[in-house]
Amino acid sequence: MSRILGGIGIAHTPSMGYQYDKGVREGFDPKWQPWYDGTRPVKQWLREKRPSHMVVIYNDHMNYFDLKAYPTFAIGVAAHFPQADEGYGLRPFPGVDGDPDFAWPIARSLVRDGFDLTFCQELELDHGVYSWLPYLFDAPWPLKVLPIAVNMLMHPVPTPQRLHALGASLRRALLNDGANRDVVVLATGGMSHQIHGTKFGLTNEKWDRYFLDAIEQRQDELVATPVEEIMQVAGTEAAELAMWYTMRAALAVSARTHYSFYTLPAVTGCGVIALDEPEPRG
């Protein structure tokens, strides 16, 4: 069995990536400096945990999957995942390595559990991954990544209950994969934000801070909150937060927050949480 070391929930937004590149070049914008500083402890936590593999639950934003055939759940089983060009050229980072030997037993286990995933032999990762990646790791990336992409763009999107169940199945898969890996489970979705319609620019720090707190021990309360209500109070694109439930359910109920941080630099609430998985009882 692989070992689950812990979990991370983190926001993503294109400007987070743009501001990273600009920040390391010429110093961080005062609005973004807190996010850079606030993610240092997570980077340090990862350095100490030394995961060999990371499962990433994220969503694409019309940068890789086109609408010809749009998967609700897709898993990347390739040995390498290039960065997606979102139309502005590639950022100065290498692609991410995958591990088919790690991916396939998990894919098989998830399907057996009722999650009929689309298998991706090719997959390019957009800002859903690349916007936060350099805040947490230095390139060349020190671990293998297993991406699981969720449709968060074309409604109907998966229910909170289903995303939570995916996490529980992922946990079963990791603990029974017959492998011997040290795994961190990361889920990413923008916190409060809406980037279309007359509610463009809506943010809700109160909601975001509640969410960061409740994800630790009140996941049932969050999962029971209808996505439509989250979209009303925190912006339609905040529906992406439901992917965090997958990460939380992949950890033990007794997992506890090691660190969390929140700031609101632009039009998307930027929060991060790192949860420690309890040591298995020997």
Next chain:
Amino acid sequence: MDLSLEAPSVYLFTGELCTRSYKLNRFAFDFKYPQVRERFANDPEALMTDYALTDNEKALVRARDWTGLVAAGGNHFNIIKIAAAVGESHLHVGAHMCGANWDEFKQTLPHRVEIMPSDLPALAKGKR
């Protein structure tokens, strides 16, 4: 504040909408390819005809009417690719959505609210 999930507050991108406006979305999605952006710069009319856009969709593209394109069923992540090709960011698109002057609009961001789902019954549940 307006809590509805209906236009013009929200243009929820549904599968049904995507089916109706599939050609527009295919057109806008393909702006991720440099050769499509180049064709648009050189001969936008030929490109729009190749993608079988309707007369209304073509007029919206010519007018850089980002709100109209999203209202016509374009997913905003797709539509901002067209905007980017003509030098406008997603924040410019946001200003257009709000019918606001760009320079004034950017000073107002973000638009902070503090309500919680538990506040909704009194405010909006009745309207849904």
